[in-house]
Amino acid sequence: MSITKRLAGLIWISLLIANLWGGVEDIPQVPAGVIGAQDSLFDAALVAGRKFILADRYEEAVAYYDSILTLYPEQPGPHFFLAATYQSWMGTYRISAYQEPLEKHVNETIRLGEKLLETRPEDPWLNFYIGAAYGYRAFFKVLSFNFIGAYLDGRKGIDNLETCLDKNPEIYDVYLGLGSYHYWRTARSKFIRVVAFWMSDLRDLGLKQIRFAAEHGRYSRPECMLGLVVAYFDYEKYDEGLEALAWYNESYDYKLLTSYYYHGRLLMAKKRYQEAIPQFEEMLRGLHKEPGSALGFAIECNYWIAKAYREMGDKSKALHYAGLGLVDLEKRNNDAELDGPFESFSDIKDKLKDLHKELSKS
Secondary structure (H helix, E strand, C coil): CCHHHHHHHHHHHHHHHHHHCCCCCCCCCCCCCCCCCCCCCCHHHHHHHHHHHCCCCHHHHHHHHHHHHHHCCCCHHHHHHHHHHHHHHHHHHCECCCHHHHHHHHHHHHHHHHHHHCCCCCCHHHHHHHHHHHHHHHHHHHHCCCHHHHHHHHHHHHHHHHHHHHHCCCCCCHHHHHHHHHHHHHHCCHHHCCCCCCCCCCHHHHHHHHHHHHHHCCCCHHHHHHHHHHHHHHCCCHHHHHHHHHHHHHHCCCCCHHHHHHHHHHHHHCCCHHHHHHHHHHHHHHHHHCCCCCHHHHHHHHHHHHHHHHHCCCHHHHHHHHHHHHHHHHHCCHHHECCCCCCCHHHHHHHHHHHHHHHHHC
């Protein structure tokens, strides 16, 4: 599916939601250092399992959460943890290999959560897991062109997150989902706001809510920090993106593989080309260690290295890395790979070909 069609679907959903749902449009006043409420049933499992995810050890994370699922087969939490792990695994290496188990665990999260709500209607964590799972499922339906289904699931997701806060306003991790909604609804709809004049720009609110979750959330802090990096890059606030990335690196011992890519892109945007090159080289080393990683991701890293050398005036090295990318272009399996967060692979391919053509002539 092209990035244009994907964004068209997201925009369509966003416009419907913008008209039908006001949403939580603020953050609570909380003293510094206060952390949100914990899920008493799965707190220990979340803390233990996240150590694997925060070290890019996804196979071990799946095995661990499978063991938790064995202990709690009728609870939605373990299914959601597995879905989130598969999502992170695929995003890190830009592969679609785990889409089937991801969707299975998302659906089981919703099914079991809604079933338990019948007997435990006061439990806010059920709404938390259900809401997050509906958000995942809405995205899947966008990719399948099922925009009405995606809207309906997106609405259910938002309703459940709001209900979670109504039941327990101290589950601050909810603000990651709300903030992401507010930021990306606007960011992915900017070109139609001239016509849809009623649609307000809520990017700053979204960033504020994601930062709040990063400061006060119990379980989503690393995702919030990296989510800020991605959003700041999209917003062309590159200094803020570098600060958010430094915040993440100072907070966690292990530097996630994708953080090298984000760092490289921010440095390229700041025209700090010499500093950007090692970031993409480190990303390439990590991809080469993972046999199932996306070839297109490696091609993109070679493109950015080539572009950096071109900007620094080193034509020979620029041509070398552009050539490395071109050699692998036809080997890429489009069905097995995912696009990156900022451009489609089709866009990267066109840029790489243009760069190589330019370098070959000069």
